Amino acid sequence: MRVTFLGTAAARPTVRRNVSAIHLQREGEHFLFDCGEGTQRQMMRYGTGFAIDDIFFSHLHADHFLGVIGLLRTMGLQDRSEPIRLWCSRGSEGILRQAVNLGVERVPFAVSITGLEPGDDVVREGYRIHPFATDHRMKSLGYAVIEDERLGRFDPERAREMGIPEGPLWGRLHRGEAIEVDGRTVTAEDLVGPSRPGRKVVYTGDTKPSDSIVEVARGADLLIHEATFVEEEADRARATGHSTAREAARVGERAGALRLALTHISPRYADDPRRLEREARKVFPEAIIARDGLVIEVPYPA
Numbered sequence: 001m002r003v004t005f006l007g008t009a010a011a012r013p014t015v016r017r018n019v020s021a022i023h024l025q026r027e028g029e030h031f032l033f034d035c036g037e038g039t040q041r042q043m044m045r046y047g048t049g050f051a052i053d054d055i056f057f058s059h060l061h062a063d064h065f066l067g068v069i070g071l072l073r074t075m076g077l078q079d080r081s082e083p084i085r086l087w088c089s090r091g092s093e094g095i096l097r098q099a100v101n102l103g104v105e106r107v108p109f110a111v112s113i114t115g116l117e118p119g120d121d122v123v124r125e126g127y128r129i130h131p132f133a134t135d136h137r138m139k140s141l142g143y144a145v146i147e148d149e150r151l152g153r154f155d156p157e158r159a160r161e162m163g164i165p166e167g168p169l170w171g172r173l174h175r176g177e178a179i180e181v182d183g184r185t186v187t188a189e190d191l192v193g194p195s196r197p198g199r200k201v202v203y204t205g206d207t208k209p210s211d212s213i214v215e216v217a218r219g220a221d222l223l224i225h226e227a228t229f230v231e232e233e234a235d236r237a238r239a240t241g242h243s244t245a246r247e248a249a250r251v252g253e254r255a256g257a258l259r260l261a262l263t264h265i266s267p268r269y270a271d272d273p274r275r276l277e278r279e280a281r282k283v284f285p286e287a288i289i290a291r292d293g294l295v296i297e298v299p300y301p302a
Contacts, residue, residue: 001026001145001199001298003222003261005290006042010228010242010264011063013038017292019063020264022203022224023048024145026127033143033203034058039067040074046293050075054122056129057088058205059140060095069099076107083110087122087131089139090115116141127198132216134207136241142205144216147198150300151175155191162186197301202257206264208238209247217255221298224290225251226264227276245276249283260287261296 002025009017019036023043030048032039032055043050050071057065068086075084088096093115100111116122118133118141130144154174156166164170164186169179178187202217203224217223228242237244243251245262252260262280265273273289280287 001201003201003224003296003298004046004048005261005263005292005294005296006032006039006046006048007034007036008263008265008290008292008294009063010226010266012267014267014270016270017265017267018042019067020058020205021067022263024201026145029053029124031056031129031145034064034205035067035071036063037066037070040071042292043071046295050078050080052084054085054087054129056131056141056143057086057092057096058134058142058203059089059136059138060092061138061206064205065096065099068096069102072100072107072111073103073105076105076109080107080109083112086111086113087116088113089141090117090120091139130216133212134205135210136206136208140205140207142203142207142213142216144200144202144220146200149195150198152193152195155193159191162190164191199298199300201298206242208241209243209251213251214254217251217257220255220257221301222259222261222296223252223255223257224261224263227262227280227289228264228266230269230276230279245280245287245289246283249280249287252284252287258286259296260284261290261294262287263290265289 004023006021007018020034021039022033024031030052093113116131122129127147131141134140134142176188200220201222202220225248227245227248229237229244231244231246277289
């Protein structure tokens, strides 16, 4: 998996940061999580391309969804014909539909809009996208991209020792099937190790810290958590439905996440954004502050 941060600012763009948008590539599939104004230009700037299959919106505050208006029209001007799927919190579909249909132009491809409740997993081959409840000023969702468990490691040397010819029989054993070789039955247990975990990437969107996020992010390879304020602004964070960098770090620590990326940074820290990183690292040493254009590769667990 590859995660590209297209917009890491809170509320409004700054000179160095655009508003919220994250691109995730998994194998040959491409997703956006949120699509603030100007996202299409960020996609050109950072080379993600426009071959997006799905856009998942955490909530419909303007800085998280207004960019979809221009993005869809640009796709239309590029003669896109493939459908695109938009996902949002159930009950928000009408607002999103108005944005999609704004103006006189109509895009020349199908646009589906689906409302989700927490736990309404979008299940695909080899993975699922799990929406979960977050705690913001309006109905909002976070999303976890969770891969299925992988097959265990196949032992080719042992297979040769057992006289099993290389080819389709190896594949059948690796998939868990028993085979017949020279009148004897060989089972997968003889040659295949225990199943291995897939990868997990969790994006919170805008939210206060919560126990539910800790549970969803348990063991995540990458947790992307908003960190709008520093700790001395904790009262303002609570009043506006946001988190401090320290609170985000505490969520990552409790969840046992491998890495933590802080995003949704208030413009008030434009001159010293590392201030939030320093605060978070006192709790979670692996925390980093995301910047526009940052790319994080998420490898398979060892």
